[in-house]
Amino acid sequence: MKFLLLLFSAALLSTGMFAQNFKSIFNGKDLTGWTNNGTEKWYVENKELVCESGPDKQYGYLSTNKNYKNFELTLQFKQEANGNSGVFIRSTIEGTKISGWQVEVAPANKHTGGIYESYGRGWLIQPKAEDEQWLKMGEWNKMRIVVIGDEVTSWLNGHKMVYLKDEKIGKGQGFIALQIHDGGGIKVRWKKIKIKELD
Numbered sequence: 696m697k698f699l700l701l702l703f704s705a706a707l708l709s710t711g712m713f714a715q716n717f718k719s720i721f722n723g724k725d726l727t728g729w730t731n732n733g734t735e736k737w738y739v740e741n742k743e744l745v746c747e748s749g750p751d752k753q754y755g756y757l758s759t760n761k762n763y764k765n766f767e768l769t770l771q772f773k774q775e776a777n778g779n780s781g782v783f784i785r786s787t788i789e790g791t792k793i794s795g796w797q798v799e800v801a802p803a804n805k806h807t808g809g810i811y812e813s814y815g816r817g818w819l820i821q822p823k824a825e826d827e828q829w830l831k832m833g834e835w836n837k838m839r840i841v842v843i844g845d846e847v848t849s850w851l852n853g854h855k856m857v858y859l860k861d862e863k864i865g866k867g868q869g870f871i872a873l874q875i876h877d878g879g880g881i882k883v884r885w886k887k888i889k890i891k892e893l894d
Contacts (some may be wrong), residue, residue, distance in 0.1 A: 717890065717891045718890055718891070721744055721766045721885070723886075726738075732790070732791055733754060733875075734755065735755025743885065744885040744886065748880055752878060754791045754848075754876065755875035756793055756873065762869055764842075765894065766891060768890050769837070769839050769888075772836055773834060776880055777876075778799050780800075780801070780873065780874050780883045786871070797811045798849050801833050806827070819859055820858075820862060822856045826854060829856070837853065838851055843893055873885060876887070
């Protein structure tokens with residue numbers, strides 16, 4: 696009996712320590728810790744981060760003030776209109792010209808979870824056709840991204856979408872950013888944005 700109690704206590708402790716490793720990078724109140732790049736709209740509503748096309752209908756990015764190299768990122772998003780967005784990793788920016796890699800967030804059958812290199816090689820990998828079904832348009836979706844060295848893996852609603860090993864990504868450095876695509880008519884909500892930095 697004592698052994699079982701010790702085992703249970705150890706399990707609880709390890710679970711607690713694991714949870715503590717994740718840090719929220721969106722406080723649910725304002726854009727502290729982030730920088731708005733461009734003229735598109737980024738604001739907080741009901742403890743959710745909202746990105747919305749502005750009158751200029753251009754690209755917009757909300758980037759972390761801190762750079763992240765190796766990490767596990769989890770977040771939730773809901774596409775209210777169009778939904779063409781994304782999560783950039785190891786990126787840099789000049790104005791609204793971003794250099795880096797995007798884990799796609801897009802409308803149905805537009806490769807959410809795939810990896811795209813902006814102003815570079817374009818699509819590096821897209822999900823299999825049968826995995827496009829895991830996106831829930833108009834509902835909350837859970838995304839998980841793990842970046843270690845030259846490897847990137849993405850999951851959507853618990854399903855693995857892509858795995859990529861790429862030398863150029865391995866050499867990349869920079870921030871994490873959320874995107875508004877150009878063209879107008881886009882509105883996406885985000886919440887529970889958490890990160891665990893890895894060695």
